Amino acid sequence: MLLRILSALFLTWTAVFAQAATYSPAIRDGGSRFLARSLGSACYSMDSLRRGLPCNPAYVAKEKSPRFDTDLLLGSNMEYLREAEALLNGTSDEASVAKMFSRREAVDGEISIEASFQRPTWGISVEPYRLVYIYQFENSSLPMVDMIASEEQSIKAQLASFTAGNFYAGLQLRYTHVKYVGNYFSVVEALAGDRDELFEIHNQDILYVEPGLLYAWEEAPWEPQISAMLSQWGVSDKKSEQYPIRPQGLLGASVKPAVPLGLLEVGVQFQVHNETENFQDAVRGAVTYQLGVLQGVLSASQYDQAAAFLATYKSFSTGLSYWSERENKSVFVQFGVSL
Structure with missing residues (x-):
């Protein structure tokens, strides 16, 4: 009897302090996946690494010729994506849930398929399938799980125009349908409570309206650019x-400093959202260098770092991105075709 009372009190206490998890804005980001996983938020102000539509819609006005891209992105932890699919389909059994709760390492798995077409002043992109699984185990003395499994279908359209001088303006409309299971809870609560409620499947439809601006000195040495964008508003x-x-x-x-060989671009990005607490939180720097068919990328913020390369031969490309933060590390592989 005493054990039941103590268990009830413990579950009530954890329910008070547990809340639905909130995730980095990166999970809701509309940038092309390889760009986002390599440059991070710096992709909004850089344009030498090109896969899919540009992160900032104003850049599409700089396109000189039509281009069609198809991309497949495969993240590490692929074996856990079956677990995510089972949760989203409602077919997860007690054994798989117990196995999930016994895990102590962080998981960041992703797979996405995207096709895009762009020409001067406009572009359109379709992502028929994106599966994301993020799992974190916290506080070994009072085990808590922070997780989300989501399946998305998205379509986005970009329209941009050269206005005056060196000024460009663009607008991105992005529709996303997402099916997800996400929560923040204690392991004890999950084992003793209503598992169906914790793993309830949700559906959501979102329309984002995202304007972007660009001022580019294309004829000047180093080709400096300044860009601004309001994203995830809708x-x-x-x-x-x-x-x-x-x-x-x-x-x-x-800027694109002059180098004897290849193309070098250096960028800095300030990103401000509701989780930004100080100046260091907002800053991200990135460097890309292209020589022949190879292009390398380094980017970093206070919380995470990424290193990537992209190899292009004729119409085909493949890339590898290594991303790390304090508690997690992931590798993403890209395969693409451009026409």
Whole structure:
């Protein structure tokens, strides 16, 4: 009897302090996946690494000729994506749930398929399938799980124009349908409570309206650029902690210093959203260098770092991105075709 009372009190206490998990704005980002996993937020102010539509819609006005891209992105921890699919399909059994709760390492798995077409002043992209699984185990003395499994289908359109001088303006409309299971809970609560409620499947439809600006000195030495964008602003058919409407402002700049061989670009990005607490939180730097068919990328912020390369031969490309933060490391592989 005493054990039941103590268990009830413990579950009540954890329920009070547990809440639906909120995730980095990166999970809701609309940038092409390989760009986002290599440059991070710096992709909004840099344009030498090109896969899919540009992160900032104003850059599409700089396109000189039509281009069609198809991309497949495969992340590490692929074996855990079957676990995510089972959760999303409602077919996860007790054995698989117990195995999930016994895990102590962080998981960041992703797979996505994307096709895009762009020409001067406009572009369109379709992502028929994206599966993301993020799992973190916290506090070994009071085990807590922070997780989300989501399946997305997205379509986005970009329209941009040269206005005056060196100034470009663009607008991105992005529609996303997402099915997800996400929560923040204690392991004891999950084992003793209503598992169906913890792993409830949600559906959400979101329309993002994301304007972008660019000022580019294309004829000047080093080709300096200054860009700004308001991203993740829009409307949703429901409120949720996992996919809230929380706009973020982006302000960045990049230059292409003259080098004897190849193409070098250096960029810096300031990203401000509701989780930004100080100046260091907002800053990210990135460097790309292209020589022949190979292009390398380094990017870093206070919280994470990424290193990547992209190899292109005729119409085919393949890339590898290594991303790390304090508690997690992931590798992403890209395969693409451009026409």
